[in-house]
Amino acid sequence: MDYIKKLARFIIPYKRYGILNIIANIFYALFNTLAMISLMPMINVLFGEGKKVKVKPIYDGFRNLKDYTENYINYIITTTSEEYGAQRSLLYMIILIISLFLLKNAFNYLGLYFITFLRNGVLKDLRNEIYDKVTRLPISYYSEKKKGDIIARISGDVNEVKNSLLAILELIVKEPLTILFAIVAMFITSVKLTIFVFLFVPISGFIISRIGKSLKKKSNRVQTEQGVFLSTLEETLGGLKVIKGFNAEKRFNDAFQKSTGRFYRFSNKLMNRQNLASPMSEVLGIITIAVLLWYGGSMVLVENTLSGGAFIVYIGLAWQILTPSKAISKASYKVRAGNAAADRVLEILNTSSPLEDVPNALDKQDFNSxxxxxxxxxxxxxxxxxxxxxxxxxxxxxxxxxxxxxxxxxxxxxxxxxxxxxxxxxxxxxxxxxxxxxxxxxxxxxxxxxxxxxxxxxxxxxxxxxxxxxxxxxxxxxxxxxxxxxxxxxxxxxxxxxxxxxxxxxxxxxxxxxxxxxxxxxxxxxxxxxxxxxxxxxxxxxxxxxxxxxxxxxxxxxxxxxxxxxxxxxxxxxxxxxxxxxxxxxxxxxxxxxxxxxxxxxxxxxxx
CATH class of the missing domain: 3.40.50.300 (P-loop containing nucleotide triphosphate hydrolases)
Known part of the structure; x- marks a missing residue:
């Protein structure tokens, strides 16, 4: 939220696209979960585990919504199977599943479509404002700053901010909602199994957070070093005649290579820290799934308190939590990198010029004495x-x-x-x-x-x-x-x-x-x-x-x-x-x- 506050004045002009993105992501998360749940009746039809309901159920309030929905689906399957055969029931389930997956992907596309305007709009306005600031700052400012560093901020850093904006909305809307809806569905399917699974979630979250703790600092070092070698390049192009005339190519080449060498080392540390997030999340997820298979399998095979179809769907829902969790860990790294980039960009924008016009400055158009x-x-x-x-x-x-x-x-x-x-x-x-x-x-x-x-x-x-x-x-x-x-x-x-x-x-x-x-x-x-x-x-x-x-x-x-x-x-x-x-x-x-x-x-x- 601190990051969003920093960029609030650039985001506000495009807030309608952010709102539309959030709405689309809500529907994406909803249909993503419904698409997974819809597999349960199809599996039950295939394995003949569905409960036969021949009397149309009556809705008697939200508290019994789960039973009503389950009985209503079983009623349709039962009556359709008896009248047209089990294959017709299976066809209806397939049409339902395809429809839900189509809706899920349609809203996913709409979310990305709307966020594109916000990201590119903020990118445009940031670059325009930085350029305007660069032309308004006094000449004395540039005697203390390297031009290449200014170029790095207006290109690389602003682009980093743009990329992190998508990550932020994924971090606070899309992926958390996907997880939330999946958790609700998991509780509806089996409260006992869900409580058991979530004993492992805090452990995973703690490990992932420790990995990303120092990312902002590492990202800042990378972006600063990029400014150094771009400054060397800018000075080289500007003074090429002098460099060649004094046979100084090696000296400037050495300086450039030292900078790119540091950039190489800093980038490796940064990328390796980022790359650790995905496999670590997946390993922790597989461990959770393995424990889930052992405990859930006991409920199906030994206790008979969970149907095979419900258990398979439950596994899918658990995996559905794993994917957005990995996305959140990646997004959190992008946000940290974007936060470091935003600090460098805003440093220029927040620099006050001692040569600004005073209030009610005079507009003099002639010269007389x-x-x-x-x-x-x-x-x-x-x-x-x-x-x-x-x-x-x-x-x-x-x-x-x-x-x-x-x-x-x-x-x-x-x-x-x-x-x-x-x-x-x-x-x-x-x-x-x-x-x-x-x-x-x-x-x-x-x-x-x-x-x-x-x-x-x-x-x-x-x-x-x-x-x-x-x-x-x-x-x-x-x-x-x-x-x-x-x-x-x-x-x-x-x-x-x-x-x-x-x-x-x-x-x-x-x-x-x-x-x-x-x-x-x-x-x-x-x-x-x-x-x-x-x-x-x-x-x-x-x-x-x-x-x-x-x-x-x-x-x-x-x-x-x-x-x-x-x-x-x-x-x-x-x-x-x-x-x-x-x-x-x-x-x-x-x-x-x-x-x-x-x-x-x-x-x-x-x-x-």
């Missing part, structure tokens, strides 16, 4: 990356941030776009703290071109439409021309409909970067952040794109993070950063004349 960084400080872990940093970026002006690696330039881009939140101070747009704005509207005001050109395995057109979904083909071509990308796109086999491969792998680095610039151009936002936007371009492309960017940035607010100082000499303000603080600021000519840090950087790059 300036961006202000007010004495902000920030650290990724222990050491401050920015220290009491202040800056004003007026509307329509371009501000360039320069400095050595690690000085905090790209961090400012991450903070303005609110990929991270400042530890101290505030960032405002038009005087409004960006923490008070909806993230969607804040990022709608900003165009971003990163140092790494992030493209997707899709067409050029669809990659650019991320910037503006309603853009026409003419708008796309215009953006490509501004970014100096049209010259190579027009020569591709399918133009803007050409698929560029995984991460744009079918294009050169310069072509990829120009497409990412075109995407930002197409968005046409009032604020543009260029984080090393021309770093991947050759000299000729850089010159052409820089000219296009300068035209695009006229009357547009721009924050330009640059390593190549040749790209920012026309910026309205150049801010030179050192260890998270402003070393100096001014125009290009002012800073050259000051003969300080900026001039040294320029001279290091041999820039005239």
């Amino acid at each position: 300036d961006i202000k960084l007010n004495a902000i400080s920030f650290k990724y872990q222990d050491d401050l990356v920015l220290k009491n940093f202040s800056l004003i970026v007026p509307k329509g002006k371009s501000v360039a941030l320069v400095g050595q690696s690690g000085s905090g330039k790209s961090t400012i881009a991450n903070l303005v776009t609110r990929f991270y939140d400042v530890n101290e101070g505030s960032i405002t747009i038009d005087g409004k703290n960006i923490k008070d704005l909806k993230k969607h509207s804040l990022r709608g005001l900003i165009g971003l071109v990163t140092q790494d050109s992030i493209l997707f395995n899709d067409t050029i057109k669809n990659n650019l439409l991320l910037g503006r979904e309603d853009a026409s083909d003419d708008n796309i071509v215009a953006a490509l021309k501004i970014a100096n990308a049209w010259e190579f796109v027009k020569d591709l086999p399918n133009g803007i409909e050409t698929n560029i491969g995984d991460s744009g792998g079918k294009l050169s680095g310069g072509q990829q970067q120009r497409l990412s610039i075109a995407r930002a151009v197409l968005k046409n936002p009032p604020i543009m952040i260029l984080d090393e936007a021309t770093s991947a371009l050759d000299t000729e492309s850089e010159r052409l794109v820089q000219e296009a960017l300068e035209n695009m940035m006229k009357n547009r607010t721009s924050i330009v993070i640059a390593h190549r100082l040749s790209t920012i000499q026309n910026a309205d303000l150049i801010v030179v950063m050192q260890k998270g603080e402003i070393a100096e600021q001014g125009s290009h000519l002012e800073l050259i004349a000051r003969n300080g840090v900026y001039r040294k950087l320029v001279e290091m790059q041999s820039f005239d």
Whole structure:
């Protein structure tokens, strides 16, 4: 029940299928028992043991229902045999048995039919919610988590939860009801024999429960290790050039094989524990049946207190208890494994994001005056990356941030776009703290071109439409021309409909970067952040794109993070950063004349 509570909000939308499954399982269990009981009169007819009743019995209440039913069946058999012969009675019994078995299997199918919608519905909703959560969690979350482990949870763990949902309904409805109806039928057939049999049931249950005690822990180890080797695989595919370039195939192969080796050992322990359930249940069941044969046989052969037909049916009912008991033991293991998987899935879903929109967050659609960084400080872990940093970026002006690696330039881009939140101070747009704005509207005001050109395995057109979904083909071509990308796109086999491969792998680095610039151009936002936007371009492309960017940035607010100082000499303000603080600021000519840090950087790059 604890497991069901964990998944309740995913199960509730499909509860009607669960209810229909339960109803179908009730009828399955009922007809399963009736089908077995119906064998008794047929056996009695075959062996001539049936009591002859020539007067139609009268129903006189529920208390005597057993005698009434038995006498009524014997009355039909007796009258039919006398009028048409014993073979006709046997035919009627066969038709009854076939009908009951057909009903039993029909309801079994209906139960499985309805549960399919519940299981697959929960699977779909779980995966959708995890994916939505993955996209909403802050970037900082993934600096601490392995991507392969996230993939393992959204695929393997969610699938484990799906499989365990069927096991749960079998565990609490189908198999227990089958056992219950069989026990009732056994008591009706022989109270004395049933009491004797059930002296052995608690012993069997205790042994089976001991086998499955540690299953959840073992299952959790298997699922965690699956996340480890999937992470290794994801990192290998992402860094294949570096691995090959440094001849590191053996190192990564060894790491992968160590993980799969641990997975192999953990899986063996888990599966062997699970596989022990079925033979153990069967052995315990056979022992029970053997004792039953000895004691029940005495009742038939010595005491004559039980008919042969009743005893054979009783054996069948006892075996009918054994099968669902085995199913329950298997299902309990699946539930434990599913419970461990659910914990891993819900760990992601229950993770709170520090960057969630505040209640009544503002939906800002325009930009009017300036961006202000007010004495902000920030650290990724222990050491401050920015220290009491202040800056004003007026509307329509371009501000360039320069400095050595690690000085905090790209961090400012991450903070303005609110990929991270400042530890101290505030960032405002038009005087409004960006923490008070909806993230969607804040990022709608900003165009971003990163140092790494992030493209997707899709067409050029669809990659650019991320910037503006309603853009026409003419708008796309215009953006490509501004970014100096049209010259190579027009020569591709399918133009803007050409698929560029995984991460744009079918294009050169310069072509990829120009497409990412075109995407930002197409968005046409009032604020543009260029984080090393021309770093991947050759000299000729850089010159052409820089000219296009300068035209695009006229009357547009721009924050330009640059390593190549040749790209920012026309910026309205150049801010030179050192260890998270402003070393100096001014125009290009002012800073050259000051003969300080900026001039040294320029001279290091041999820039005239």
